Amino acid sequence: GIQVEQSPPDLILQEGANSTLRCNFSDSVNNLQWFHQNPWGQLINLFYIPSGTKQNGRLSATTVATERYSLLYISSSQTTDSGVYFCAVGSDKLIFGTGTRLQVFP
Amino acid sequence: GAGVSQSPSNKVTEKGKDVELRCDPISGHTALYWYRQSLGQGLEFLIYFQGNSAPDKSGLPSDRFSAERTGGSVSTLTIQRTQQEDSAVYLCASRPAGRVDTQYFGPGTRLTVL
Numbered sequence: 001g002i003q004v005e006q007s008p009p010d011l012i013l014q015e016g017a018n019s020t021l022r023c024n025f026s027d028s029v030n031n032l033q034w035f036h037q038n039p040w041g042q043l044i045n046l047f048y049i050p051s052g053t054k055q056n057g058r059l060s061a062t063t064v065a066t067e068r069y070s071l072l073y074i075s076s077s078q079t080t081d082s083g084v085y086f087c088a089v090g091s092d093k094l095i096f097g098t099g100t101r102l103q104v105f106p
Numbered sequence: 107g108a109g110v111s112q113s114p115s116n117k118v119t120e121k122g123k124d125v126e127l128r129c130d131p132i133s134g135h136t137a138l139y140w141y142r143q144s145l146g147q148g149l150e151f152l153i154y155f156q157g158n159s160a161p162d163k164s165g166l167p168s169d170r171f172s173a174e175r176t177g178g179s180v181s182t183l184t185i186q187r188t189q190q191e192d193s194a195v196y197l198c199a200s201r202p203a204g205r206v207d208t209q210y211f212g213p214g215t216r217l218t219v220l
Contacts, residue, residue, distance in 0.1 A: 031206055041195060041214050048207035086149065091206045093165065096149035
């Protein structure tokens with residue numbers, strides 16, 4: 001089956017810093033989403049981005065489907081950005097990546 | 107409106123006992139999903155219900171796991187003869203018909219098998 005790998009596995013930032021999270025997938029996909037899991041375990045969808053670029057406030061995402069990767073950019077990070085970021089592929093049976101744990105310190 | 111709710115939030119059981127986990131999807135959502143999140147395996151798909159169609163059970167790890175969805179709404183995930191490796195957070199998600207751009211997740215049930 002399709003493999004979804006994320007990097008880096010862990011990221012520690014000071015408030016205000018920018019970061020880039022990467023998601024690589026082993027086969028072509030029609031759907032890709034980014035999720036944030038907060039420290040209390042709640043998963044929230046950030047982007048649906050099978051291709052192209054989208055922006056939402058301080059977050060933006062880009063998927064290059066032909067090269068099988070997606071990037072999530074976080075600018076001017078805040079402590080509330082802490083948590084685990086997952087990419088997931090598939091339309092119903094989501095296949096989640098390995099996750100990037102982000103810690104933002106004041 | 108109300109989101110996906112799950113109960114109980116925490117469940118501690120002894121090895122060999124049966125457990126039932128409940129999911130109340132968002133009203134009107136036709137698709138319902140169960141996932142499991144464990145340290146060793148990450149986030150894994152378990153089972154998927156879509157309307158009146160037969161469920162997709164391809165992610166269930168063993169025949170000790172089963173799930174039902176009654177009246178197209180509430181779902182129950184049952185684990186029989188629990189084992190320590192079943193310890194995990196069980197997440198439920200739902201989405202409305204025709205939408206493929208997201209799934210709405212509940213807060214999860216943390217299951218600990220002693």
